[in-house]
Amino acid sequence: MSEEYMKVIVFQLKEEEYGVPVKYVGSIERMQNITRVPRTPEFVKGVINLRGVVTPIIDLRERFDLETAEYTDSTRIIIVNIDDKEVGMIVDGANDVIDIPESTIEPPPEVVGSVEADYIHGVAKLDKRLLILLNLDKVLSRDELKQIQTVEGTS
């Protein structure tokens, strides 16, 4: 038995379970005061002070165009680091770390739950659970951040 395992952090988003590889996760934080950054897309909630580092926060529900929900006690911010980018993702809850065998990971079907296939790296089937593995590169791509830079009210 020399099967390759991938350690992932499991989090919830609207009744579904998702996973991000542990190696990308810096920490998991409780919900805290977020400073809004003006003129950024809706899903960018703002920035927080993460132990002295100003860290941008996005709401993953809004990022995937899911219906928004009230933040609760179980709401968490997962801080991920990828390609020099440090971003916090607001999720409904995060409470598990599991090893998944690489062999159980399948490429994403055309439609998985309600999240666009583009953002999905694969799907892992574990017993009765279905775990959606995110393609962080895509989720955190800056393309959607590009905005029209016009000057208003000044001249």
Added chain:
Amino acid sequence: MEMNQYLEVFIDESKEHLQTMNDQLLELEKNPTELSIVQEIFRAAHTLKGMSATMGFEDLADLTHKMENVLDAVRNEQIQVDSNMLDIVFEAVEYLEEIIFDIADGGDGKKDVQDVVAKLQQIEKGEMPLEVQQNEVAATYEAAPVSEVDADSPFQNLDEFELTVLQESKDRNFQNFHVHVRLREDCLLKAARVYMVFEILEQVGEVIKSNPSVEDLEEEKFEYDFDVLLVTKEAKEDISARIMKVSEIENVEVNPFLVNQFIESKKKLRKDDAEEQESKQEKPEKAAENEKAPKAQKESKKKSVSKTIRVNIDRLDVLMNLFEELVIDRGRLEQISYELNHNDLKETVERMSRISSDLQNIILTMRMVPIEQVFNRFPRMVRQLARDLNKKVDFQVIGQETELDRTVIDEIGDPLVHLIRNALDHGIEIPEERVKKGKPEQGTLKLKAYHSGNHVYVEIEDDGQGINKEKVINKAVQNGVITREQSESMTDQQIYELIMASGFSTADKISDVSGRGVGLDVVKNTIESLGGSITIESKPGEGSLFSIQLPLTLSIISVMLVEIANERYAIPLSSIIETAIVKKEDIMHAHNKQVIDFRGKVVPLVHLKEVFEVPHDESEQDDLYSIVIVRKGEKMAGMVVDSFIGQQEIVLKSLGNYLTNVFAISGATILGNGEVALIVDTNALIK
């Protein structure tokens, strides 16, 4: 391995010496008859040669050596200083620079220097007869009776460098002696005696080599005898008499050391034993690094004026980061003590704040370096460019002692290069044209730096042809930067600024100096990313002035905290002129825009609440507007906020790599209560 620890020092010092050579060569060009300048250059070259030979960079040593020969000839008035000769020496210095930068980048310092070496030799040969004569003089002296240089000589392993030093010494009326010292067998402090002997020897001359090596001697790894090769002007009797003054010395023998004979015998040896040749890797001892004794003294005197240590910039950065954390906690403490209103706590916190602001000043000044570092490389660049372009330029540098934060210094070099090139290429005219216009044949290019308030200004001024507005407009229209209609309503200032728009070049032909139009927009971007700004003034036919305004430091800034609805924003104090409270009825309208009359000027208002889309309650309306008046160059604007909180020192933090290019936000900071406040980029709000 052992060399590594010296490598850094070597590179630093080499750069310093190169700089000296550069500066002095330029000086020499102005005063070709001033031999004291040659002396300076020679000294720098000599030290560099010694250092590089010690470090084993042979190409470097070789090239400096050849250069030194030429300089020596100049010094002895055998060669005239002319621009041809200077060109070649400059070229040699350039090579040296390349080699040293290569070494600094981890290279092995190898470079093909044959070309320059050949050129240098040619200059040297220009005065061959004189040197030959000298050699003859030296030769007559050598004819004196001597001890044989045989295979028993303790100095079998003289390397190229040591040999040249020995050979040269003759040319300068020094003599080479082989000093043999024997200590008494009951000598207790051998190392101390050796030290005393060396001290005496270094007073009278220069120790080229010793056998055993200096290290071994210091560690007493020898029996009772040691040999020293000495270059001196003193007579041999004097030397032995001086050494005999040291106690516990058995006897001293001083004999002339014959270099030529040595080389001869070595050549023979070489034939016999090629492998021996390989083993002459031994590095010259520390003596090689020493100047002639008086020179060394002079230098150490100079150095003792202010004691400095070299600190790795990374450590300063770490220190700065730690201090930034402290500033954040200071803010927090201040707030806590304010809330608790406890007297003792308040006093302590106040004291701490005072100390930490002193500390802040010291740390900031520690990171400050004179702009000289950047300016230094320009004179030579200008000289070269002026030559390439066939222009005559008097380059004046003013205020090079002005200090700036290290980070700014590192970034400002390239933009300045662009601007200087630009001034030379497009600004200053060719001599014939200047004469036709009734201007002096030689153009003037001024580079000036000075402090003013919280800023440093760097100005580049030329007395060239100025910016041709028509040409700029035509070009801009042609390249689609603006439309013809737009150009009609533009001010002179705006037109000049077009040359910094991307995709722009007004040179009639593209030279390799500037042109291609990629330069100036990059300059503008770099300067703005440093939190600075650039303005252009120009008078047709009289010249142009590019003025760069730079912040003194980048990481800790003073801001005014303001409140907009429930959000807090920081506005950099450097761009604020003043704050004002204005009654609603005093607000006027022009072109559908709200404006106020501020000290006789019409200032447009910017509602930050709207620009930043701050969620707020519409019904709440105040009769008074709190306004922060900010400026960008000549232009002003009034930022309407809800209330002023106060002034504070804050640490500038970036928003990270995810949120880039957020409109009108230049960064963020962490407030005393741990929350993040955004810093307003007022420049983006004034158009």
